[in-house]
Amino acid sequence: MFDSVSIVFFILWxxxxxxxxxxxxxxxxxxxxxxxGLYRKQALWAGIMxxxxxxxxxxxxxxxxxxxxxxxxxxxxxxxxxxxxxxLFAWIDSTVRVARRSDPLLRDTLRWSRLxxxxxxxxxxxxxxxxxxxxxxxxxxxxxxxGALFFGAIALLISARRSGDTTLRRHLKWMGLAIAMLWLxxxxxxxxxxxxxxxxxxxxxxxxxxxxxGGFCLYRSARSLVPLGHLSLPDV
Amino acid sequence: MLSTGLDELDKLLKGGYPDKSAILVVxxxxxxxxxxGYWFIQxxxxxxxxxxxxxxxxxxxxxxxxxxxxxxGQSTPxxxxxxxxxxxxxxxxxxxxxxxxxxxxxxxxxRPIRVVTDVLSSLLMLNSxxxxxxxxxxxLSDVKQYNAVFLATIxxxxxxxxxxxxxxxxxxxxxxxxxxxxxxKALPLLRIRKMRGMPPEPEYxxxxxxxxxxxxxxxxx
Numbered sequence: 001m002f003d004s005v006s007i008v009f010f011i012l013w014x015x016x017x018x019x020x021x022x023x024x025x026x027x028x029x030x031x032x033x034x035x036x037g038l039y040r041k042q043a044l045w046a047g048i049m050x051x052x053x054x055x056x057x058x059x060x061x062x063x064x065x066x067x068x069x070x071x072x073x074x075x076x077x078x079x080x081x082x083x084x085x086x087x088l089f090a091w092i093d094s095t096v097r098v099a100r101r102s103d104p105l106l107r108d109t110l111r112w113s114r115l116x117x118x119x120x121x122x123x124x125x126x127x128x129x130x131x132x133x134x135x136x137x138x139x140x141x142x143x144x145x146x147g148a149l150f151f152g153a154i155a156l157l158i159s160a161r162r163s164g165d166t167t168l169r170r171h172l173k174w175m176g177l178a179i180a181m182l183w184l185x186x187x188x189x190x191x192x193x194x195x196x197x198x199x200x201x202x203x204x205x206x207x208x209x210x211x212x213x214g215g216f217c218l219y220r221s222a223r224s225l226v227p228l229g230h231l232s233l234p235d236v
Numbered sequence: 237m238l239s240t241g242l243d244e245l246d247k248l249l250k251g252g253y254p255d256k257s258a259i260l261v262v263x264x265x266x267x268x269x270x271x272x273g274y275w276f277i278q279x280x281x282x283x284x285x286x287x288x289x290x291x292x293x294x295x296x297x298x299x300x301x302x303x304x305x306x307x308x309g310q311s312t313p314x315x316x317x318x319x320x321x322x323x324x325x326x327x328x329x330x331x332x333x334x335x336x337x338x339x340x341x342x343x344x345x346x347r348p349i350r351v352v353t354d355v356l357s358s359l360l361m362l363n364s365x366x367x368x369x370x371x372x373x374x375x376l377s378d379v380k381q382y383n384a385v386f387l388a389t390i391x392x393x394x395x396x397x398x399x400x401x402x403x404x405x406x407x408x409x410x411x412x413x414x415x416x417x418x419x420x421k422a423l424p425l426l427r428i429r430k431m432r433g434m435p436p437e438p439e440y441x442x443x444x445x446x447x448x449x450x451x452x453x454x455x456x457x
Contacts, residue, residue, distance in 0.1 A: 025420070033415060033424045035445050037304055039266025102265060102394065104327060104358035106292065106318065164361045167264065167393035226264040227393035228417045231425075231440070231457070 008201060012208035013061050017054050019215030024050025027222040034226070042098045043225050045091040046175070050218060052087045053182070056080055057211065069138055078134025081142045082127035089123040091175075092152040099159030099168055109159040110151070119152055167227050174221030181214030238348065238385045240272065241279030244452040248441065253409060254432045258376045258386040260356075260404055263413035267424060268445050269389045271305050272411065273352035275450075276387055277313050280350040287313035288340060290353035292327060295320035305445065313352075314340060327358050330371055338378050349384035356403070357391040365399045372406050408432035413443065418457075425455055 027047030034040045059080050063073055096112050130142045160172050185207050192203035237251035246252050253259050253276075263269040273289075280287040291298050295317045315321030316336060323336050333355075341349055359368050379386045390403060392414060404410045410429040415422050424444065428437040440455040 026422075029420075029422045030415070033422055033444075034266040035268035035271060035304065036266040036301055098265075101293075102391070104292070104361040165265075165391070165394050226266065226415050228422060229414050231416050231418065 009061070009065065009204055009208075012205070012212070013057070016057050016208060016211050016215050019212060019219055020050050020053040020057065023215065023219040023222040024048075024054070026219065027225065030222070030225045038094070038098055038101060039225075042091075042094040045087065045094050046171075046222050046225060049087055049091050050222065052084060053215070053218065056084065063139070069140075071135070074134045074139050075131070077139025078131035078142060081134065081139060082130035085123050085127040085130065088179075089120060089152060092156050093120070095168075095172070095175075096152070096156050096159050099156065099163045099165070102163040102165040102168055103159065104164065105162075107159075107162055109162065110155045112155050112159070115151070115155070167224060170224040171221050174217050174224055178214045178217035178221055181210050181217055185210035185214065238276075238285075238350065239279050239283075241275030241277075242272070242450045244450060245272070248428065248452060249431060250434065253385050253387070256380045256382075256384065257408040257432055258379070258388070258406070259409040259411065260407040261387065261389045261411045261413065262392050262400065262404070262429075263389070264392045264415065265394075267413050267415065268443075268450075269411075269413050270301060270354065271445060271450065272413075273354070273387055273389060274302050274305055276350060276385075277352050280348070281311045281313060283348070285348040285350050286344040288316065288337070288349070288351045289313045290316040290325065290333075290337065290351065290355055291321075292318055292325060292355045292358045294318050305448070313350075316340075325355065327355060327362055330359070330363070330367075334371070334375055334378075337375065341379065341382050341384065345382045347383075349379075349382050351379060351384060351386045352389075353387075354389045356388050357394050360390075360395055360399060360403075365402065369402060369406065372403070376406060404429065416440075423455070426452060 024047045027043050027050060031040050031043035031047060034043060059077060062068070063077060093116050096109065096116075100106060100108065100112070134142050156172065160169055163169075188210065189203065189207040192206060196203040237249075237254060239246050239252040240249065261269040261272050277287045277289055289298070295315050296319070298317070316323045316325050316333075318325055323340075326332060337351070341351075356368070356372070359371070363371075376386060388407075390400065392400070395403075409431040412427045412429050414425055414427075416425050417423075423442065425440040426443045427440050428434070430436065442453045442455050444451050
């Protein structure tokens with residue numbers, strides 16, 4: 001039988017996965033109704049990011065809860081974590097290109113149209129090395145996300161500042177908050193291990209709460225890909 | 237009336253855009269408002285009207301978008317573009333842009349004229365709204381001296397609502413393409429906010445794009 005702590009973990013996991021799934025759902029719904037390729041691509045990658053986080057959080061919950069550390073688990077973990085590099089790069093790339101399109105002067109921030117090939121290549125190497133690290137030392141030791149993406153994030157922020165598009169800025173604000181919360185959760189969970197015993201309710205509740213806030217931010221970012229109106233009864 | 241290039245939209249507008257009119261298409265980026273401009277131009281090219289496309293993008297970027305709507309772009313309009321057009325567009329040079337447009341229209345004034353542009357949002361971001369209201373107002377009165385229909389697109393969600401509302405006052409017709417939330421669905425809805433010669437049209441219409449056409453159906457909640 002499950003104890004009360006396991007049930008709490010399960011409820012928290014369902015909440016987190018639900019939020020990420022709902023974020024992905026909205027991104028795909030919005031993608032379906034957009035026509036221009038550039039904007040469809042951005043919505044697609046925002047949706048894939050949601051799905052990616054669903055699978056990553058599910059994997060981490062199962063693997064860490066049951067303390068799984070076999071080679072197949074490490075390979076799977078390495079592949080999952082490394083695909084995060086690619087997904088994040090693809091989202092940054094599509095969003096920088098959208099931001100460029102909405103910049104009135106169409107400036108090519110940090111020469112992104114060329115730099116993207118280099119950053120893409122470095123990200124790919126980062127992803128491969130993450131898989132290798134995971135196989136050799138275990139998935140728990142893989143550092144999340146490559147430094148190359150840092151330059152992508154800078155290009156993205158500069159482009160957004162130049163674009164003057166309030167909708168894009170709203171999307172970026174929520175996506176930035178989502179990534180920050182998930183990063184904070186990953187950092188905090190390591191620190192909490194030193195304070196609380198492994199698998200304690202307090203440490204998991206704190207980590208999951210942060211991930212849930214990240215999930216909510218991701219949901220808000222997906223919904224802010226385009227302005228969504230509400231029909232009031234007198235309008236129809 | 238000048239056909240919009242889309243049968244269903246022609247039916248909705250009782251034949252097309254009014255002669256010597258200025259039409260504003262409002263909608264968020266990527267929803268397909270550019271498609272209305274492309275089809276309008278394509279229809280004009282088929283009828284051998286003089287067609288001018290003024291874009292802040294490069295011609296290659298516009299042609300890439302056009303292909304998504306099933307338009308091959310074999311017969312092309314006169315381009316004023318950032319790159320690859322007959323005339324280079326410099327958004328910081330408002331008088332130069334206005335002069336080039338007027339000169340081109342003067343030289344081709346014997347034919348029906350169609351002008352499509354996507355520069356309004358960029359101009360509003362680079363200048364104060366008051367400057368752009370005066371500029372657009374003057375440009376539209378010059379364009380209307382010819383047998384011309386002027387269609388401009390503007391981004392929703394990039395400007396203050398009052399700026400958008402003021403801009404709509406300058407145009408004879410306003411077509412709105414927007415996404416609305418209904419439960420857990422996002423609905424693309426079209427509304428004719430106003431059109432010269434037509435009574436106010438409060439109804440919403442569902443719209444979708446498929447290869448070479450736009451489907452429009454009355455929206456029933």
